[in-house]
Amino acid sequence: MPTLSVFLDVPLAQKLEGSLLKTYKQDDCPNKIFLAYRVCMTSEGQPWVSSVVPKIRLQISQDPSLNYEYMPMMGMKSFTEASLKLLFGKYNQVIVENRVGGVHTVGDNGAFQLGAQFLKIWRKDSRIVYIISSKKESHGLVFQDMGFTVCEYSLWDSKQLCMDPSVLLDVAEQAPHGCIFVIGNIGDCKLTQSQWARLIASMKSKQIFPFFDIPYQGLSTGNLEEDTGFLQYFVSQDFEFFCSQSLSKIFGIYDEGVGVLVVVALNNQLLLCVLSQLMNLTQALWLNPPTRGARIITSILCNPALQGEWKQSLKELVENIMLIKEKVKEKLRLLGTPGSWDHITDQNGPQSYLGLNSQKVEYLVKKKHIYIPKNGRINFTCINAWNIDYITQSINEAVLSPEGSE
Amino acid sequence: MPTLSVFLDVPLAQKLEGSLLKTYKQDDCPNKIFLAYRVCMTSEGQPWVSSVVPKIRLQISQDPSLNYEYMPMMGMKSFTEASLKLLFGKYNQVIVENRVGGVHTVGDNGAFQLGAQFLKIWRKDSRIVYIISSKKESHGLVFQDMGFTVCEYSLWDSKQLCMDPSVLLDVAEQAPHGCIFVIGNIGDCKLTQSQWARLIASMKSKQIFPFFDIPYQGLSTGNLEEDTGFLQYFVSQDFEFFCSQSLSKIFGIYDEGVGVLVVVALNNQLLLCVLSQLMNLTQALWLNPPTRGARIITSILCNPALQGEWKQSLKELVENIMLIKEKVKEKLRLLGTPGSWDHITDQNGPQSYLGLNSQKVEYLVKKKHIYIPKNGRINFTCINAWNIDYITQSINEAVLSPEGSE
Numbered sequence: 001m002p003t004l005s006v007f008l009d010v011p012l013a014q015k016l017e018g019s020l021l022k023t024y025k026q027d028d029c030p031n032k033i034f035l036a037y038r039v040c041m042t043s044e045g046q047p048w049v050s051s052v053v054p055k056i057r058l059q060i061s062q063d064p065s066l067n068y069e070y071m072p073m074m075g076m077k078s079f080t081e082a083s084l085k086l087l088f089g090k091y092n093q094v095i096v097e098n099r100v101g102g103v104h105t106v107g108d109n110g111a112f113q114l115g116a117q118f119l120k121i122w123r124k125d126s127r128i129v130y131i132i133s134s135k136k137e138s139h140g141l142v143f144q145d146m147g148f149t150v151c152e153y154s155l156w157d158s159k160q161l162c163m164d165p166s167v168l169l170d171v172a173e174q175a176p177h178g179c180i181f182v183i184g185n186i187g188d189c190k191l192t193q194s195q196w197a198r199l200i201a202s203m204k205s206k207q208i209f210p211f212f213d214i215p216y217q218g219l220s221t222g223n224l225e226e227d228t229g230f231l232q233y234f235v236s237q238d239f240e241f242f243c244s245q246s247l248s249k250i251f252g253i254y255d256e257g258v259g260v261l262v263v264v265a266l267n268n269q270l271l272l273c274v275l276s277q278l279m280n281l282t283q284a285l286w287l288n289p290p291t292r293g294a295r296i297i298t299s300i301l302c303n304p305a306l307q308g309e310w311k312q313s314l315k316e317l318v319e320n321i322m323l324i325k326e327k328v329k330e331k332l333r334l335l336g337t338p339g340s341w342d343h344i345t346d347q348n349g350p351q352s353y354l355g356l357n358s359q360k361v362e363y364l365v366k367k368k369h370i371y372i373p374k375n376g377r378i379n380f381t382c383i384n385a386w387n388i389d390y391i392t393q394s395i396n397e398a399v400l401s402p403e404g405s406e
Numbered sequence: 407m408p409t410l411s412v413f414l415d416v417p418l419a420q421k422l423e424g425s426l427l428k429t430y431k432q433d434d435c436p437n438k439i440f441l442a443y444r445v446c447m448t449s450e451g452q453p454w455v456s457s458v459v460p461k462i463r464l465q466i467s468q469d470p471s472l473n474y475e476y477m478p479m480m481g482m483k484s485f486t487e488a489s490l491k492l493l494f495g496k497y498n499q500v501i502v503e504n505r506v507g508g509v510h511t512v513g514d515n516g517a518f519q520l521g522a523q524f525l526k527i528w529r530k531d532s533r534i535v536y537i538i539s540s541k542k543e544s545h546g547l548v549f550q551d552m553g554f555t556v557c558e559y560s561l562w563d564s565k566q567l568c569m570d571p572s573v574l575l576d577v578a579e580q581a582p583h584g585c586i587f588v589i590g591n592i593g594d595c596k597l598t599q600s601q602w603a604r605l606i607a608s609m610k611s612k613q614i615f616p617f618f619d620i621p622y623q624g625l626s627t628g629n630l631e632e633d634t635g636f637l638q639y640f641v642s643q644d645f646e647f648f649c650s651q652s653l654s655k656i657f658g659i660y661d662e663g664v665g666v667l668v669v670v671a672l673n674n675q676l677l678l679c680v681l682s683q684l685m686n687l688t689q690a691l692w693l694n695p696p697t698r699g700a701r702i703i704t705s706i707l708c709n710p711a712l713q714g715e716w717k718q719s720l721k722e723l724v725e726n727i728m729l730i731k732e733k734v735k736e737k738l739r740l741l742g743t744p745g746s747w748d749h750i751t752d753q754n755g756p757q758s759y760l761g762l763n764s765q766k767v768e769y770l771v772k773k774k775h776i777y778i779p780k781n782g783r784i785n786f787t788c789i790n791a792w793n794i795d796y797i798t799q800s801i802n803e804a805v806l807s808p809e810g811s812e
Contacts, residue, residue, distance in 0.1 A: 013682035276419035292698035
């Protein structure tokens with residue numbers, strides 16, 4: 001009798017992402033362009049790496065004093081300390097009062113995984129997670145797999161073509177008591193003072209637990225402090241919160257995903273309890289986090305000259321993003337493409353919405369071989385001197401085509 | 407009104423491990439010795455690193471052709487391929503028939519985490535996990551946290567001072583239908599042909615799913631093929647199984663925990679289904695695994711000269727372990743310490759049982775400042791020319807002391 005497989009009932013899983021890239025790679029058209037890379041690209045079409053990183057890589061490889069033993073479970077202490085100072089600023093009250101701590105994690109998904117496990121165990125009444133961001137986030141899955149009810153809301157208003165903070169306010173007012181808010185990109189929303197007050201009041205009265213997502217501090221505005229300034233506000237309002245701090249993208253070490261699960265508590269004693277529980281959870285998750293990326297980042301952040309060089313490289317990257325956006329807008333204006341296109345330059349960061357509906361996007365993919373996700377959110381650093389004319393002319397064509405016009 | 411903390415009910419967690427090392431570090435005695443490092447040590451008391459690794463590290467840092475983009479979710483393909491060939495041998499039927507695959511994971515705990523998540527979803531009737539190994543394994547926690555019932559059995563017979571495969575046979579005969587067996591160190595047990603037949607018969611008839619643990623291929627016998635030979639037997643008996651393959655320890659890159667969750671299925675179609683589901687799970691766990699360690703290992707395994715050099719370094723390490731064990735035994739004999747001490751050299755690998763009861767161990771820790779885990783299992787590579795006399799004399803003293811003698 002032939003053996004029956006244990007895996008007989010396991011179906012082929014649908015791919016969750018990457019199918020656009022796969023179609024792009026299979027496309028034989030010489031003009032094909034992919035505008036959805038997750039990483040920032042240089043004007044030569046290569047993944048961006050901060051100029052300071054290769055030097056440090058080499059230096060670390062040649063350092064005979066380094067040992068390659070296991071890290072403690074919490075990860076590299078100097079790394080989390082440097083990362084927290086970057087996130088909050090050296091003199092922030094949570095640092096001075098010793099009530100912020102971090103666990104070195106495997107990328108930002110690792111931070112969400114760890115944080116979600118903690119919340120599942122220690123906030124048994126919090127079973128609903130609201131994810132409010134400018135796009136669909138992969139960490140929705142993390143919470144879902146763990147049994148949370150996940151509701152996702154987009155801050156992007158595809159009709160008005162702008163970020164709409166009222167989504168966040170409405171959700172906060174309608175959400176049940178004690179739920180969890182995973183908040184991304186809130187720094188890119190311009191909340192008025194009264195909107196802030198409304199948000200804080202709702203979140204306080206309902207004891208909503210905030211879990212912030214900082215995927216790339218500095219890449220929104222080019223200013224590291226400005227990008228995370230809103231955290232200060234939550235600190236000043238006596239919130240306790242988690243924060244997923246990802247550092248790979250802002251150094252250009254994408255293959256060494258390093259992140260920090262940041263914990264802000266009301267006092268040091270509470271913090272130590274939370275960190276001790278998190279440490280036990282990391283043991284089951286990955287025991288010791290990989291150190292390579294953390295070592296590179298720590299070497300840079302702990303040396304003022306290198307830190308300066310890195311900040312400069314980040315600033316240049318952001319200036320380049322702004323320049324590309326300006327050029328795209330200008331070229332569309334010169335082509336007479338209907339619409340204002342101000343929304344392109346109004347958005348921060350490398351990833352922004354083109355503001356095209358799905359039919360127009362399909363037109364670009366199918367007819368022009370320009371690969372764009374269905375929601376029309378592209379990575380502007382994929383546009384360079386060689387492809388900008390083809391891209392803007394194609395957008396113009398798509399907008400003018402009768403397909404998908406209202 | 408002061409704000410109440412969200413974390414008010416979170417107690418300080420008990421540390422799961424590391425307290426012995428902490429006590430050792432706090433000890434002021436100049437003679438103190440720690441014999442429980444997780445990594446192999448050189449005769450100079452430094453963590454062992456294969457001589458080929460520093461060269462590769464440097465080479466990789468200087469290679470301008472490498473890019474540092476995100477890896478695919480399944481990890482580095484060349485790495486998993488090379489690892490599978492190492493585990494099974496190039497011409498193994500599962501490789502030839504294309505029915506073995508692997509997912510690049512964050513260390514071996516990552517492999518257990520991923521495998522356990524899969525089994526939880528796709529083997530809903532398998533809720534009991536038996537962990538059968540020579541020592542308490544940290545992955546028991548992984549399964550426990552996920553809601554499995556975990557039963558642990560030790561292969562070490564502390565009375566007879568030997569590995570006892572009958573433990574495994576008895577558990578297999580008493581275990582319920584459809585349970586999961588996490589099996590470590592089975593290669594170190596000398597099963598007779600009839601014992602093998604009994605084991606296979608029980609596991610087959612009860613559809614027990616094997617999940618093997620290969621923490622350090624080659625470090626048991628010094629022979630890479632011999633250490634994992636038992637896998638061939640399970641393959642030949644048409645078993646489907648998982649295997650956690652850890653590679654950090656055998657290259658000496660402890661801080662870049664890299665592992666592979668190995669999947670063996672009855673055919674390629676089944677394998678692809680399982681791998682596709684695992685890929686979706688990795689997205690929530692860590693999205694992309696870190697590549698540094700994988701890159702180092704792949705560079706070595708894919709170059710015959712480097713692979714030869716690495717194998718030689720591993721062989722020397724194992725020969726050194728055997729030599730240390732012989733010397734310890736010899737010195738105890740010369741001291742006239744009661745007992746045969748053959749069990750020291752009869753055990754394979756760097757970590758072996760001294761065969762002392764907990765009172766004798768306590769004597770060594772408290773009176774001689776020699777730090778040994780309660781079960782008396784030590785890392786023999788921590789013993790070197792400078793401390794061997796003190797250690798053997800102390801063991802002699804402990805054995806002769808009236809404390810804890812029967």
